[in-house]
Amino acid sequence: MLEQVMNQYNEAVMDTDRDQALLVVRDALALGVTPEEVVFNIVVPAIELMMKAISEEQGVTLAQHFMAAQIASEVVDDMVPRFRKAPESVGTVIIGTSQGDFHGLGKRIVSGCLKAMMVEVTDLGLNVAPERFVDEALAHDAQVIAISSMMVHTAQGENGCRRVRQILKERGLERRIRIAVGGAPYRFDPELYRNVGADAWAENGITAGRVITGLIREVRP
Amino acid sequence: MMTGMQRLTAAINGTLADRIPVFCNLLDQGARELGLPLEEYYRSGELVAEAQLRMRAKYGYDCLWSLFYVGKEAELLGCSRMIYAKDGPPNVGEMIIKKYDDIARLQVPDDIASHPAFAEELKCLRILKAEAGGRYPICAYLTASMTMPSLLMGMEKWLQMLMMGPHDLRDELLAKCSDFFRKQIAAYRAAGADVLVYSNPFGSTDVIPRRFFDELSLPWMERDLGPGGTAGVVYYCGSARFNKVIDAVIRRLGIGVYYLSPMDDIAEGKRLVAGRGLTCGVINDIMLLHWSATEIRAEVKRMIAAGKPGGKFLFGTLVMPYNIPEENIRTMLEAAYEFGRFETP
Known part of the structure; x- marks a missing residue:
């Protein structure tokens, strides 16, 4: 299931569709995905995927960079207070x-x-x-x-x-x-x-x- | 010897010339030319015109610029504070749109030509026209409606509004910026500008996805340019690449000159323009800060070899930082004159 959610989230981020990305996260939580999994198995891999797309010159635009960061920031702000224990700072x-x-x-x-x-x-x-x-x-x-x-x-x-x-x-x-x-x-x-x-x-x-x-x-x- | 205007006209018409046109934008360097601090220099249209004429004569390139600095347009819309540096262009020091309510209050001046913030540029244009009109194309710089909000509210807030809305306010702001653009381009034309550099990073798919380009950029560009037409207009996306949209821009807007990004493939750009206009190969002039003469010549040679065959090509510069050594400017231009020469039959 996580993989499917990740794909849906990625698709929304690449489409610069913030509302859809947040909806994917909300639906995932309703299905039992934990806030930790949202951040570490969905949001962070989406950023890494974008890094890969950039390095492979797949035509990722500045607007997509901006929206990926914006959406990630919003989701993390929402999820971290719900973590079972405070995450370790890198x-x-x-x-x-x-x-x-x-x-x-x-x-x-x-x-x-x-x-x-x-x-x-x-x-x-x-x-x-x-x-x-x-x-x-x-x-x-x-x-x-x-x-x-x-x-x-x-x-x-x-x-x-x-x-x-x-x-x-x-x-x-x-x-x-x-x-x-x-x-x-x-x-x-x-x-x-x-x-x-x-x-x-x-x-x-x-x-x-x-x-x-x-x-x-x-x-x- | 041919004039810059003759070379440009020959390039447009595909007729014989001694060499390709070479466009160079030395802006802040005008202050150094006159031995003045930038802030004092930019206070006077007479000084800017004098320096532009002097530098063109000194280096021999083919155009004259009436642009002071990019933030000047924000002044026409009410910005009263510019922040000057001693070795680079001034920054907009005050965002006119600090909150969304400010969009409703934004006033587009009725008459740009009589606006106090345009007075010095108008003086500059008139002097350039009187001294060199018809011999050297006079260039003006205009920001497209899709990009103008970056100067009014900052790129960060504009991108946020563009991507996330509210869309009614976004469109209200774009309409005001487009109205402003139409008046501004008419004022520049009336004052004698021959070349109108239409600056729009949001006309590049490096900046926005193709869907946004098709659904927003193209219609707003059509609105900007509709009443006045595209005569003398140059498509330019700052340092952003735009080869991927050239065909759409030609078909929808009919613009005749394409001032590529240094990151664009010149040969590909020219192939995409396909004789329907002029292609300008633009040097990565930030490297002129420290490239050797050999490196500069090699790069100019490479660029011109990619663009010159078949004509309809010119050589141009991008930001020309203030601290580029004068000898490097000369090396670049002399290489462009040499490699851009056409053999006489």
């Missing part, structure tokens, strides 16, 4: 756009995916100062700082990732905290992430989930 991420950048779509997609993957996300919003990224990472004991930039000058500017890297270095935090970046300039220059001092980059908001959980595993004891 890790903690601080996310925001670089200073001077006011484009929030990418980080919203990333946050939705991470939430489904049981990563705790603190969203600092838009136009975030580099010092704040680091201060908040320390305050939340985060393993990863994720910086989204949609413009070339905010991606490679001195108050973006470069400065975050410098602060981590100055404070001796590089072993504890990793930096992930994403946004259009990185897609057009796949080596840019190295030049700005990031540890990794993600081509889109959905695959960012895999990249960021990989970074968490590198530093989490």
